[in-house]
Amino acid sequence: MPDVRRRLVGWTVLLGSVALAAAVGAPLIGSTRINLARAFDTALPYADNVDAQIFFIARLPRVLAAALVGASLAAAGVVFQALLRNPLATPFTLGVSAGAALGAILAISLKLQLTLWGVSAVTGASLAGSLGAVAIVYALARARHRGFSTNVLLLAGVTLNSFFSALILFVQYIADPAETVQTLRWLMGDLGVAGYGPILAALPLTLAAFVAFAWLPRAMNLLSLGADAAASRGVNVVRTQQVAFFSASLVTGAAVSLGGPIGFIGIIVPHLVRLMVGADHRIVLPAAALLGAAFLIVCDVLARLVMAPVELPVGIITAIIGGPFFLWLLVRQR
């Protein structure tokens, strides 16, 4: 017990510092040099202060969004891998991201114009799509018998993924080519949130999910021994699986609505963390969230710098880093 607590504190402090350093350093880095003193100079009128606007509108929201999305996707990855008892599971396996993508792409192709509480039509439609996907997958998983079968869940999720992907291709095919270009762009991921509105919109769901995440680790440790073994040790297996499924899916939906489907975080970060801290979910889950935040913040900085002034979609950076890393991981485990 105390040993776990000590290790948890140790790792949290370490990774927390890394994440904090990234969060503080990233707004200072960019394709242009800004004068920090001027940026924080309250004497200058805000409307004239280019440095302040670069810092507070162009950079800081991106860094916060990257931290939120990175932490969400990494933690969701850990939870899904535990839920489905499969190290290859990602937050996108069960079709949540495909549902979010379908919503966003419909909004872009239909050129929807409405805004709700500072949330654009694309973000709102994307969230609706993800919630729809979660509902369908859950209904399918429950349809077979009153319990909750992770096998059916996996099959339903993968099938829904394919179905939504087909619908996405269909919409792209029949839409105006100009809109199709925009949809392709959205699918590559984009953390360029100008302003704090989209972040605040994603915050409620994310916080709720993280509260649930706080409750899960001990149960997930026991679940990894098998459903029966866990049940015999007093874990309410179905309740745990339901909480895990909903919290991880909803946080994924919020993250994808905010920044698009940014891949590889949900699979690299959990594995990387397990390499460092072991398999105890009580440490892996918070550590993954912190490392995920730091990782995506760094990837976003690279996305801004690599081809400046042209901005590279951050999903490309995570894929370029993630792909080879994942191959190395697979080869290493032989």
Place this chain on the structure above:
Amino acid sequence: MHTRRNRCGIFAATACALAIVLATGRPAITVEAQQVPQRIVSLAPSVTEMLFVMGAGPRVVAVSSFDHFPAEVDLLPRVGALVDPDLEKILSLRPDLVITYGSQNDLAAKLAKANVPTFRYRHGSLGDVTTTLRELGRRLGMASTAESVAAGIEQDLDRIRTRVKSEARPKTLLVIAREPRSLRAINVSGGYGFLHDLLELAGGANVFGDVKRESILVSTETILVRAPDVILELHYTDAPSHTLVDQERAAWSLLSAVPAVKRGRVELLFGEELVLPGPRVVVTAAAFARALHPALMPR
């Protein structure tokens, strides 16, 4: 039995058959008339406009799904577009010229197999509009008409260029796409392509002119740094209500340090001709010039 009589008979019959075939063959037509296309299918809206402006409208038998101008095309059958050309429908119309996009290699190969001539169209700079017009004219046997139309377009553009020549050139951000009501996914015109050329002609200086790409994704940071004096935003539909236009323009108020926003020089332009490198580039050029130099070019 191969007797001598039989062999002669067979030889005579073959000779007669050959004579009949040769005699009923098609009579020689003049080479020119044979090559001038009379049934044209156009997959590129800008080329469709070129055909109509040259007077070859009556020869157009089908257009793409995205053709809207001139009004006559509404009566014509549609055969798909860049991504989804309907080969069967095209062939069923028995065309003798199909205008395809330069990137539609598959389609061009299939049409070549069916012995249907194609005109491969690629859009690039502003100069390519009149070059394509002239090439098309030659292909259609209307070289002189095409020449006068092209010369007319060039004169109109020159007139605009001269009118704004002596004015100061404002640093301009030419936005070609953006997520509605927000400053995400901002696509701007780089220093290449007909929109950039039109902007320079209309007396503006493209703030991203140093990036030699037709369309680039930029962040709010780079916009703040490059500090454009005017923001020209293109929308490819008809102008919506004033309230909606104002709401769309209000999205830029977030970046109040940008000179264009501070001075209220965010101009939204509407019209589907804005995205077409065809004969109506003159209209687009005039719209740009009016937006950049409002005092000089009254409505």
